Amino acid sequence: MRTSTSTRWSDFLLLALGAKDNSSRVLVLGAGGFLGQHVVTTLGERALAHARTPQLAASPALTADLADPDQLAQLLKSSTARALINCAAAASAACEGDPAMAATLNTDLPRALGEWAAREGARVVHVSTDLVFGTEPAPAGGFREEDEPAPVSAYGETKAGGERALLEACPKAMVVRLPLLYGDSYGSGRGASDDLFGILARGERARLFTDEWRTPLPVSVAAQALVELVDGETSGILHVAGSERVSRLELGLALHARRFGDPDKAVREIEGCARADLGLSPPRPEDTSLCTRRAQDILRTALPNLAEGARAALDPA
Ligand SMILES: NC(=O)c1ccc[n+]([C@@H]2O[C@H](COP(=O)([O-])OP(=O)(O)OC[C@H]3O[C@@H](n4cnc5c(N)ncnc54)[C@H](OP(=O)(O)O)[C@@H]3O)[C@@H](O)[C@H]2O)c1
Numbered sequence: 001m002r003t004s005t006s007t008r009w010s011d012f013l014l015l016a017l018g019a020k021d022n023s024s025r026v027l028v029l030g031a032g033g034f035l036g037q038h039v040v041t042t043l044g045e046r047a048l049a050h051a052r053t054p055q056l057a058a059s060p061a062l063t064a065d066l067a068d069p070d071q072l073a074q075l076l077k078s079s080t081a082r083a084l085i086n087c088a089a090a091a092s093a094a095c096e097g098d099p100a101m102a103a104t105l106n107t108d109l110p111r112a113l114g115e116w117a118a119r120e121g122a123r124v125v126h127v128s129t130d131l132v133f134g135t136e137p138a139p140a141g142g143f144r145e146e147d148e149p150a151p152v153s154a155y156g157e158t159k160a161g162g163e164r165a166l167l168e169a170c171p172k173a174m175v176v177r178l179p180l181l182y183g184d185s186y187g188s189g190r191g192a193s194d195d196l197f198g199i200l201a202r203g204e205r206a207r208l209f210t211d212e213w214r215t216p217l218p219v220s221v222a223a224q225a226l227v228e229l230v231d232g233e234t235s236g237i238l239h240v241a242g243s244e245r246v247s248r249l250e251l252g253l254a255l256h257a258r259r260f261g262d263p264d265k266a267v268r269e270i271e272g273c274a275r276a277d278l279g280l281s282p283p284r285p286e287d288t289s290l291c292t293r294r295a296q297d298i299l300r301t302a303l304p305n306l307a308e309g310a311r312a313a314l315d316p317a
Contacts, residue, residue: 026230027081029066030088034190035127035181038223039085046227067104069112076116083123083230086113092131095155106158107165114169124173125230128163130214130241131156132177134285142215142245142291145177145237152283163237172235176226179241179290182255183219183313191219192248193255193313200269209248210272213287215241216251218304218313225301234298239290244305251306258310 026043030036064071066088088109095102110126117124133143135150149160163175182192189198199206217240225240246254249272256266275284292303304312 025081025083026227027079027084029084029086033087033089034185034188035178035219035222036087037186038183038219039087039226042220042223042227066109067101069108072109072112081122082120084113084117084125085226085230086110086124086126087226089127090155090158092153092155095158096153099154099158102154102158103161106155107161110162111165111169114166114173117173118170123230124166124170125226126162126166126173126175127226128175128177128237129156129159130177130179130239130288130290131285132160132163133288134283137285137287138213138245138289142241142289143239144291145239145294152285156285167236172233174229174235175237176229177237177239177241177290178217178222179288180214180216180251181219181222182216182251182309185219192216192251196252196255197259205268206252206270207273207278208252208270209275211274211286212248212284213245213289214248214251215243215245215289215292216306216309217242218309221301221304221309221312225295225299225303228299228301232298238295238298239292240295240299241290241292241303242305242309243292243296243303245287245289246306254306254310255314258314 028036028039028043031040064075066072086109088105090098090102090105095106113124113126116122130143131153132149132151133147134152134156139147149156149163151157151160166173166175180192182194185191185194189195196206196208222240229238249270252270253266256270257263260266275286296303302308
């Protein structure tokens, strides 16, 4: 049975990418979220760069409750897009308290998108997560696309279910697994860096794990890769992540150094701690580093190491 989450609404944006036909229009689901806003910005930049006479035409904002199958069907029917990037999801923390809602958004939604894509011959790029792993720490070099998902949370479980459901319905579709993201969240405090700077702005000391490992990526780079992939024909699963495995503490220190360039201030404001020191739930995977060898072969978008990523995320364009 589907769970109604009709109080959750979001914006959708249909961008006419300098073309009068529908072939180059991209529908972004979850356009108002942390990642979705960067995808829309990247699509806009691409449209302006490619159009001889810029004809960027953002549609009136489309809204729908994606947990409601009728509203989703209506949205897809009324949309003239032939390609879609799905950034909509139930966020990690919310899933543990409401697994039914998590399944609706993270599993049933991608299945419905796959059925639509197969029926209409449309292109779908769906965003998933490194947290489909976590039961065991990543092997040397990181998890590869063919490794079997083994999540530890309802979030990871439902995201893994969404990957399977989408690709069963439409094998030509694409699943892009992303790692921990950081960068500008346009004042919403989302993502690893704005979360850290929010803590510091409140005058608190940040405690960051020395024993939790990720391959973090600037959100703007993730958006560029998604836009590149929606234009292409690659199918199946792809790991798009930073090229360096780092601890949460190393990430925080690199971001702090880039923003403030003051090691003494960093010592005052950030301290390392072990995961056992903080009794956090849901269960936190120790190491979900992703192997990006396939992505590096396929993408023109460069996947940065930590120093390059901090620069990309924090330096003004
Ligand atoms: N952030 C990360 O570090 C990270 C890491 C790995 C993978 N990912 C993946 O990246 C994708 C985007 O994540 P994010 O960080 O951008 O999340 P986010 O900021 O929470 O954005 C999720 C979007 O989904 C929308 N949404 C949720 N429920 C909805 C509903 N019932 N109807 C319509 N829209 C709904 C939200 O709208 P409202 O804002 O209106 O609720 C929001 O626009 C997800 O697939 C996530 O699993 C994120």
